[in-house]
Amino acid sequence: MLNIIICGAPGSGKGTQSALIKDKYNLLHLSTGDLLRAEIAAKSELGRIAEGYIANGQLVPDEMIINILDKAIEEKEAAAQYNGLILDGFPRTVAQAEALEGLMQKRNKDLSVLLDLTVEEDELIDRLIKRGQTSGRSDDNLETIKKRLDVYHEKTEPVNDFYKKQNKYVSVEGTGTIEEIFGRICEVLNKY
Numbered sequence: 340m341l342n343i344i345i346c347g348a349p350g351s352g353k354g355t356q357s358a359l360i361k362d363k364y365n366l367l368h369l370s371t372g373d374l375l376r377a378e379i380a381a382k383s384e385l386g387r388i389a390e391g392y393i394a395n396g397q398l399v400p401d402e403m404i405i406n407i408l409d410k411a412i413e414e415k416e417a418a419a420q421y422n423g424l425i426l427d428g429f430p431r432t433v434a435q436a437e438a439l440e441g442l443m444q445k446r447n448k449d450l451s452v453l454l455d456l457t458v459e460e461d462e463l464i465d466r467l468i469k470r471g472q473t474s475g476r477s478d479d480n481l482e483t484i485k486k487r488l489d490v491y492h493e494k495t496e497p498v499n500d501f502y503k504k505q506n507k508y509v510s511v512e513g514t515g516t517i518e519e520i521f522g523r524i525c526e527v528l529n530k531y
């Protein structure tokens with residue numbers, strides 16, 4: 340089984356690369372951002388709560404996102420056969436990383452590797468502003484993007500140290516064409 344985490348700053352291309360990885364390696368792709376946006380679109384109670392955090396550039400509370408992910412793994416794994424999991428945008432805090440250990444253990448799964456897409460801050464801002472012109476996302480505007488980057492440095496970067504200690508951290512240069520970056524990722528994943 341290949342169970343991977345793809346992480347990086349907002350706009351680093353997690354969603355873009357996950358779409359390619361899941362097809363090539365037949366992985367169940369779970370993006371916590373997509374799961375939250377689906378709750379918002381469905382106008383559920385969870386979605387109503389998440390909407391305020393997202394529009395403000397903040398992370399939704401750990402307990403809420405852990406429950407959403409646990410439920411999604413349960414439902415989607417039962418629906419088809421996969422060679423593993425790709426977690427896109429989760430864990431975003433050390434508390435989420437700790438909770439993930441429990442979620443994996445109860446399913447007898449092991450994490451293979453965390454891929455960290457690294458991109459310069461100016462390029463991240465350019466990409467997200469550009470996406471904002473068509474995405475309609477409440478968080479793709481300059482003010483919110485800056486808050487998201489601050490939250491990333493404060494709360495998400497420490498997650499990298501958590502996996503470095505387990506020798507499961509690999510950084511991947513996230514600039515260049517989408518195909519070039521995908522090639523770098525495959526070079527890493529083909530070793531697992």
Ligand code: B4P
Pocket residue numbers: 347348349350351352353354355356370371372373375392393396397398399400404427428429430431435466467469470478487513514515516517520
């Ligand atoms: P996410 O949906 O995870 O969004 P993201 O970080 O903005 O995007 P990503 O890195 O996937 O970028 P993409 O491929 O789209 O999170 C949104 C919000 O949800 C968070 O801020 C938070 O509030 C909440 N949330 C999610 N998970 C959570 C968690 N675990 N805990 C708490 N809260 C959580 O790429 C961006 C743009 O760049 C696209 O337009 C793409 O086309 C472009 N691009 C991609 N690769 C490129 C390349 N190589 N060159 C040029 N452009 C490129």
